[in-house]
Amino acid sequence: MNDKSDQISPFLVFFLIVKIQVGVGVLGFQRIIIQSAGHDAWMAVIISGVVFSLGIWGMYKLLNRHDMDLIGIQKRLFGKWLGGLLNIIWILYWLMVGISVLRSYLEIVQSWVFPQINTWLVTSIFALLIYYVVLGGFRVVAGFCFLGISIPSYLILTFYFPLEFTHFRNLLPIWDHSLKDMALASKQMSYSYLGVSTLMMYYPLVKHRNSSQKWAQLGNLTSVFLYLCLTILTIGYYSEGQISRYIWATLSFWGIVQMPFVERFEYIGIATWVLVLVPSVCLYMWVSARGISQYFKMKQKTIYALLLILLVVMTNLIKGRGMINQFVDYISNLGLILEIPYVLFLVCLSTVMSNKKEDKK
Amino acid sequence: MRILFAKLALILLLISVLSGCMGVESKVLDEINLATAIGYDYVDKTHFEAIAVTPLYYPDKTIKNITFSSKSSLSKDVRDEMNQQSERPIFSGKLEVVLYEKRLAKQGIFYLIDTLIRDPSIGTTLKLGIVEGSSKGVLSPQFGNIDKGIYLSNTIEQNIKMGMLPKTNLHLFLYAHYSEGMDPFLPIVKALDGKVYIKGNAMFNSKGEYVYQTKSRENVIFKMLYENTTSKEGFSTKIEGREFASVNNIKTKRSYKISKPMTDTPITIDLEIKALLREYTGDEVTPKMIKIIEDKMSKDVKERSENLVRNFQKLHVDPLGIGEQVRTRTRSWDKKKWDEIYTSIPINVNAKVEILESGVVE
DSSP: OOOGGGOBOTTHHHHHHHHHHSSGGGGTOHHHHHHHHGGGHHHHHHHHHHHHHHHHHHHHHHHHHHOSOHHHHHHHHHHHHHHHHHHHHHHHHHHHHHHHHHHHHHHHIIIIIOTTOOHHHHHHHHHHHHHHHHHTOHHHHHHHHHHHHHTGGGGGGGGHHHHTTOOGGGGOSSSOSOHHHHHHHHHHHHHHHTTGGGHHHHGGGBTTGGGTHHHHHHHHHHHHHHHHHHHHHHHHHSOHHHHTTOSOHHHHHGGGOOBTTBSOHHHHHHHHHHHHHHHHHHHHHHHHHHHHHTTSOOOHHHHHHHHHHHHHHHHHHOOHHHHHHHHHHHHHHHHHHIIIIIHHHHHHHHHHHHHHHHHHO | OHHHHHHHHHHHHHHHHHHHTTOOOOOOGGGSEEOOEEEEEEOSSSOEEEEEEEEEEOTTSOEEEEEEEEEESSHHHHHHHHHTTOSSOEEOTTOOEEEEEHHHHHTOSHHHHHHHHHOTTSOTTOEEEEEESOHHHHHSSOOTTSOHHHHHHHHHHHHHHTSSOOOOOHHHHHHHHHSTTOOOEEEEEEEETTEEEEEEEEEEOTTSOEEEEOOHHHHHHHHHHHSOOEESOOEEEEEETTEEEEEEEEEEEEEEEESSTTSSSOEEEEEEEEEEEEEEOSSOOOHHHHHHHHHHHHHHHHHHHHHHHHHHHHHTOOTTOHHHHHHTTSSSOOHHHHHHHHTTSOEEEEEEEEEEEOOSOO
C-alpha cells in the first residue's frame, strides 16, 4: 500500500501542520480568548501552543514505536471491537471537522459578501473540487496544502494598515488576570490549534518519518507565532469593549485598508480564503476516507463520493449562527479531549504494554 | 470521447448554473447609485430626516450631486424610501462621510451608528462629523465639479494631515466609545456659502451624547494633547502689549507621568513642542528674544492646556484618554472608582516650546 511513489518529503509535514491549524478560526478567534483573558490573551496563545507541542511529541512517540497509523495502533492496543469503536469515533470526528470548516466559511461568505447565496450549489461546486483533489492521492493533497499556505501568505502584508491605529499600551499591565481566566482562555485557544491529529493518519506516507518530528514542531511553532502576532495586533487595535462586538476580528482589520484601486479589501481577503480552507477540507476528507477504507472493501472513488455527499448535505442542514456555533462547539470539545489527553493516554498505555511484552520475553 | 462529452456537459451545466441560481446579485456600477455622503437632521424626539448624496457622472465629465431625503426612525427604512425616489437602487458601498446634526447628537448618536458597523460594505475609514446648522445645508449645495462626499472627506483628511484636526474616523470613534477610559470626539462642520468650514471638535460623554464644542483657540491644544503630531498649523501667543509671535510646522511629543495611579496624586502631562517661528510683530529676533518667546509660549500653552483639561473634567468627558493611561498602569482597574475620582484629580501640563528656526530673515 505504501510504495515509495506515494510518499512525501518530510519537510511537507511542516506545511500540513500549519495548514490544518490555520484555517477559518484565524478570522475570528480573538474575541473569545479576549473575553476570558482580556489584554493578557496573548499568553494563552503561547500556553496552548506549548501544550500542542507536547501533543505532537506524544504522537511521534506513539507513531515511531508502532510505525503504523492511528487506526492500526488502536486496533492493536484495544483489540478488534473496542478499537473499532474508537476508530469510528476518530473518523467521524475528522469528517465533522471538515464539515464545520466548510460551514463556517460559508457563514462568512453569507454575512459579508453574498447574503442570498445558494449554499447547495456552492457546496456542490466545492465538493467537486475536493473530489478532484483527493482522488489524486495524498501527494496531491499535500501539494495543495503547500499552495494553500504560500499563495495566501501575501495577506500578511495587509496587516500593515491597522498598525497605524494600534495602541500597544493596551498590553499593559502584564499578567492582570487570574490563573483561572488564563486556563480558560488557553482552553479556548486550543480550539484553533486542533487538527494536528491528522498527522497520525498520514505518518506512514512520510519519508524518513522517524526524524520528521522537527518539521511538525516547527509547523506548530509557526502557527503559534502567527496567532500571537494577530492577538497582539488585535489587543492594540481594538478596545476591549469593541472586540466583543466583532465576530470576525481579523476580517474587520481589513475595514481600515485603503488602496486607490480597491475600496473594500474584505472581498479580496474572503475570496483568497478559499485557498486557505479547501486544502484543509481536502486533508480531513482524505484522512477520514483512509480510515474508512481499512474497514470496508470499497473503491476509493465510492468512499469519497459518499463522504462528499455527506459533506454537502450536512453543510446545508446546519443553518443560522446559533446552530453553527453549537455544532462547532461540540466538535471542538470532542477534539480537545481526543487530540491531547487521549493521545497522551495512548502513549502511556502503549509504553506499559510494550514493557510487559519485553518482560514476557 | 465519452469522457470528453461528459466533461463538456459538466462545464455547460456549471456555467448555466453559476450565473443563474447562485443567488449572487450583480451590482453593475452603471446601474446603481452609490451614496457618498449621508446626513441626519433632527425632526423630533423619535424621528430624523436623512439626506443621501449620490454623484452622477455625465459624459462631458461634469459631476452632478443628487440628493434624496426621507424621514424615519430607522435608517434602513430611510433607504427603502429613498429607493422609491430613485431610478436606480442606492447602495452604501462607497460611503465616505456621515454627518449628524448637533441637536440629534445631543440625544446620543450611537443608535444611528449601529447600522454603519453592522453593514459589511462600509469600511472603518469612514469619516463621521457633527453639523452646526442642518446637514441639508452642507450636503445639498453643488460645489464645483466634484462629488460632495469625496469633497467633504478630502476636506477632513486635509485638516487631519496638515491642520488642527486630530486623527478621526469610524474605527477611532468606536475604539474610544467602547474603551473604558476614553470618550469619543468628532469634527464639527458648518455650511459656508456652499463650502464647508471645519469649526472644531465635538466632545461626547460615555453615553455617546454630544456635550462640548472646542473653541477655535483650543483646537490646536487639543490635537497636541491627544496625539504625537506633526502639523503645518501653529498657534500664536501675545508676548507683550501689541507684540505677537506665532509658530508653525510644529512637532509635538506628549508623555504622561502618573506616579501613583488611581489616587489623588497629580497627573502630569509633559508636552515637548518643536516649532518654527512664522511671524513676530516686535523688533529684531535675537537669541535672547527667542528665549523670551519660548518661555512666554510655554507658559501660554501650559495655561491653555490646563484650562481645557479642567473643562473636560468638569463636564466629565475624557477625550484625551487619560483614563486609558491610568488603566494601563493599574492592576485590577476599577472603572467605577475611576469615574468617581476623575473629576477631582489635579492634572498638570508641563509645556516646553523650542523654536528651531526663525525663518529666512533675522
